[in-house]
Amino acid sequence: MVLLFLTIRVDQFIGGGSGSDGVEPLLKIYKQLADAGLKTYKPFTADPKPMDPEHLPVSAQEQATVDKIYNRMDELEDLNLKLGMRSKDDWSCACYVPEMGNTPERGDYLAWSESSAINYVNSVIGARTNRNSMGIDMLCNIIGKAPLFGLMTDEGRKAVWLIDVKTTKQPHPEMLGSAIGLKVMEDVPYIAGMDRFLKEVNEETSGYLKDLGAATASNGAVGLYHMEGVTPEARDKGRDLLKEGYQTYVIDDAELDRIYKGYPNLWKDKHGTPQRVFLGCPHMTSGQMAEWGNRIVDAMEKAGKSKISVPTYMFGSIYVKKAFEEKNPDVTRKLKAYGVSIPLNCPMMWCSTPVEGAELVATNSNKTRVYTSARFFFDDDLTELIVTGKLPADVR
Amino acid sequence: MSQITKFKGRPAVPGTAEGSAEVSHVGFNTCATYVDVLIAGSDSGVCKDHDNKDLFGHDLADKIVCIPQTIGSSSAATLFMIILEKGIAPKAMLFANHIDSLAACGILMGDNWLGKRIVTVDLLGDDFLNAVKTGDKVSVQKDGTIEIEAARAS
Numbered sequence: 001m002v003l004l005f006l007t008i009r010v011d012q013f014i015g016g017g018s019g020s021d022g023v024e025p026l027l028k029i030y031k032q033l034a035d036a037g038l039k040t041y042k043p044f045t046a047d048p049k050p051m052d053p054e055h056l057p058v059s060a061q062e063q064a065t066v067d068k069i070y071n072r073m074d075e076l077e078d079l080n081l082k083l084g085m086r087s088k089d090d091w092s093c094a095c096y097v098p099e100m101g102n103t104p105e106r107g108d109y110l111a112w113s114e115s116s117a118i119n120y121v122n123s124v125i126g127a128r129t130n131r132n133s134m135g136i137d138m139l140c141n142i143i144g145k146a147p148l149f150g151l152m153t154d155e156g157r158k159a160v161w162l163i164d165v166k167t168t169k170q171p172h173p174e175m176l177g178s179a180i181g182l183k184v185m186e187d188v189p190y191i192a193g194m195d196r197f198l199k200e201v202n203e204e205t206s207g208y209l210k211d212l213g214a215a216t217a218s219n220g221a222v223g224l225y226h227m228e229g230v231t232p233e234a235r236d237k238g239r240d241l242l243k244e245g246y247q248t249y250v251i252d253d254a255e256l257d258r259i260y261k262g263y264p265n266l267w268k269d270k271h272g273t274p275q276r277v278f279l280g281c282p283h284m285t286s287g288q289m290a291e292w293g294n295r296i297v298d299a300m301e302k303a304g305k306s307k308i309s310v311p312t313y314m315f316g317s318i319y320v321k322k323a324f325e326e327k328n329p330d331v332t333r334k335l336k337a338y339g340v341s342i343p344l345n346c347p348m349m350w351c352s353t354p355v356e357g358a359e360l361v362a363t364n365s366n367k368t369r370v371y372t373s374a375r376f377f378f379d380d381d382l383t384e385l386i387v388t389g390k391l392p393a394d395v396r
Numbered sequence: 397m398s399q400i401t402k403f404k405g406r407p408a409v410p411g412t413a414e415g416s417a418e419v420s421h422v423g424f425n426t427c428a429t430y431v432d433v434l435i436a437g438s439d440s441g442v443c444k445d446h447d448n449k450d451l452f453g454h455d456l457a458d459k460i461v462c463i464p465q466t467i468g469s470s471s472a473a474t475l476f477m478i479i480l481e482k483g484i485a486p487k488a489m490l491f492a493n494h495i496d497s498l499a500a501c502g503i504l505m506g507d508n509w510l511g512k513r514i515v516t517v518d519l520l521g522d523d524f525l526n527a528v529k530t531g532d533k534v535s536v537q538k539d540g541t542i543e544i545e546a547a548r549a550s
């Protein structure tokens with residue numbers, strides 16, 4: 001195996017925002033590294049923390065339980081800062097957005113973890129990283145080298161699946177990603193037929209591509225996808241990216257419907273009224289916050305309501321939140337008045353704690369659905385839920 | 397006399413193991429399987445991946461887990477270390493496909509840093525996964541040879 005020098009000007013990404021006893025083996029390694037005075041060769045950002053008591057508060061009793069579960073969070077933060085974390089604010093799974101400023105360039109070599117971030121920087125930016133795990137990411141970034149194989153190589157970035165999208169309208173990114181992940185698992189897919197809906201990577205489409213990729217990486221293990229006419233390598237090389245002997249998977253409306261109907265309902269009260277609405281996993285872009293913010297404001301004004309009917313949360317980093325609020329003061333003011341909150345933590349981890357796991361959570365994220373008991377719903381259904389407190393009868 | 401079926405794969409982390417098979421025909425989502433171990437500190441090896449109809453609710457501790465490959469979150473490697481440390485790991489992981497970077501990393505780090513081994517064989521092929529059934533008795537040899545003894549019908 002060849003050891004390849006990483007591009008040293010690029011900030012890195014280290015997984016693991018969960019400071020529970022479960023990560024004890026990792027903390028032992030981090031402590032050994034920190035005690036030896038080692039640091040990553042460039043600063044890094046990290047996955048979001050599990051809780052945000054300020055913006056997503058729980059009862060005092062629940063908080064006490066949560067504090068016991070995440071009793072190693074301060075230790076993890078301290079070790080991260082000693083080992084090279086950029087600052088105490090740099091917790092987000094979507095670190096590559098401009099507001100976070102941890103954005104590699106096309107061709108940069110990285111040793112990142114976090115399945116959704118790996119997928120985004122490989123696919124949408126054209127940087128190169130393998131699917132590293134928490135722990136190995138830190139070790140690679142301490143020595144400044146990563147093994148040269150797989151997605152770091154031209155050959156490893158070729159597609160073995162042609163995904164032929166034949167839907168009648170732009171598919172929901174979570175459903176398209178889910179279908180692709182389930183089919184190809186860790187292989188590289190080349191997605192055709194989407195240039196009918198998306199023309200390029202820009203502020204408007206980056207959220208869609210992020211969510212699509214995250215779904216391929218949670219229902220599968222996709223570290224890179226190409227999208228014909230859209231993602232950088234596909235724009236340059238087109239179908240030359242397809243390996244000889246590739247397989248084809250046709251996705252139409254019926255196939256997406258089949259996937260959606262296969263999602264299990266894990267709520268204790270199968271047809272109960274949702275207690276919370278979680279939007280954004282991975283963390284939202286500022287464009288997605290604006291889109292959802294306007295969607296909620298429009299629906300609330302149309303219904304003549306002054307307060308949302310179900311507690312609603314839009315998850316994002318502190319930098320994205322500030323940017324959204326500065327760019328959209330009127331929407332921000334209205335959302336606050338309605339009761340919509342913007343927490344900074346990881347919704348998936350929040351839902352996985354024993355206390356909160358019993359709640360009936362509705363989400364627009366397939367990733368949150370895969371790892372928790374939360375149920376996935378489409379945007380229009382969630383909007384109706386937020387405004388009226390009820391899901392449409394046909395999706396309950 | 398029971399019928400023995402043999403397969404030969406690549407001993408990614410060599411060793412011997414014997415036990416009851418747990419078979420998944422869909423990708424093994426390590427994080428979804430052990431999410432309660434990671435977050436809630438659970439000491440159970442029971443599979444919590446609700447998308448995996450083959451393994452959901454099955455206790456995988458000390459079993460011979462037979463899968464196409466692993467999928468999902470990049471926390472997977474850490475989770476292999478955690479289940480090894482807690483003593484709830486499978487005895488062996490048998491991959492029909494190529495082992496992926498996350499499973500390889502976690503299993504090797506557990507072996508090197510914790511001194512605890514999950515015997516691992518990959519490249520066993522689709523025929524292996526079609527042949528082995530949950531409950532079958534499976535033995536693994538150091539050279540990557542797998543012997544399957546079909547469970548008797550009750």
